[in-house]
Amino acid sequence: MSSTINDRAMLLLAHLCSLGDIPGQAGRSFWERFGANTGIAAQRWRSVLARRQKATLEMLEVLTAKHPEYAFWLMTGITDTANGHVAPPNAVTFPERTQMDDYWGRLYFKRSLKLLARLYAESGIDIDDDAARLEASTRVRELARYTGGPMVDTAYRLASSEEYAEALELWNNRERDRPQHLGRLTGANSAIPERERSSESGGDPLLGGDGRGWHQSPWDMFFKPAPKKKSGKK
Numbered sequence: 001m002s003s004t005i006n007d008r009a010m011l012l013l014a015h016l017c018s019l020g021d022i023p024g025q026a027g028r029s030f031w032e033r034f035g036a037n038t039g040i041a042a043q044r045w046r047s048v049l050a051r052r053q054k055a056t057l058e059m060l061e062v063l064t065a066k067h068p069e070y071a072f073w074l075m076t077g078i079t080d081t082a083n084g085h086v087a088p089p090n091a092v093t094f095p096e097r098t099q100m101d102d103y104w105g106r107l108y109f110k111r112s113l114k115l116l117a118r119l120y121a122e123s124g125i126d127i128d129d130d131a132a133r134l135e136a137s138t139r140v141r142e143l144a145r146y147t148g149g150p151m152v153d154t155a156y157r158l159a160s161s162e163e164y165a166e167a168l169e170l171w172n173n174r175e176r177d178r179p180q181h182l183g184r185l186t187g188a189n190s191a192i193p194e195r196e197r198s199s200e201s202g203g204d205p206l207l208g209g210d211g212r213g214w215h216q217s218p219w220d221m222f223f224k225p226a227p228k229k230k231s232g233k234k
Helices: 005-019 030-038 042-049 057-066 068-076 103-122 130-137 151-158 162-186 194-201
Strands: 140-142 145-147
Touching (some): 005 030, 005 068, 030 042, 042 057, 057 068, 103 151, 103 162
């Protein structure tokens, strides 16, 4: 057993609160803006962060929809950084270490969510009707194969839309940059000079680090045992 989903929701809320900025809603407290932006009362979000209540399914759906790059970590507690599934920077992660996200992957996730919502809307599905929504989401097995249900016609039509083409472009951009992204994460093609490792990874106590990451780059995807320091004795 590791951290709970509620623990991780609290970490994510604390991170978002530390950023404190929601475009277009300046002049109000963070929690008021966040409540207005999510459609869930500010007091409920604050109660989760104060552990006075657990995050509800509705809250988790909102968090994953607005921040899909954190969705995998929020639900499982682990990250898949190479594929854009990261944790917020205030969370300890293991066995992966870094919280460096994938820019194109994050945009692709968000565009895909918009397309999914459009699929249901343009298929005429009543999303407030539990039975209708589940029926529309279900593939039915007929003989040896599954059929996609009534939304497939809409899916093929949306495949010709400009928004769908933009999603494919984002995916292609991610795949184009994948070798560079993986090279940074594994150290095979690091874009960060060796001399900058301790200052950027939290390894320098003078800059607020605790010293334990002196030998690692912030891009390092995995923990690396620290090499033994030479004593200077012959």
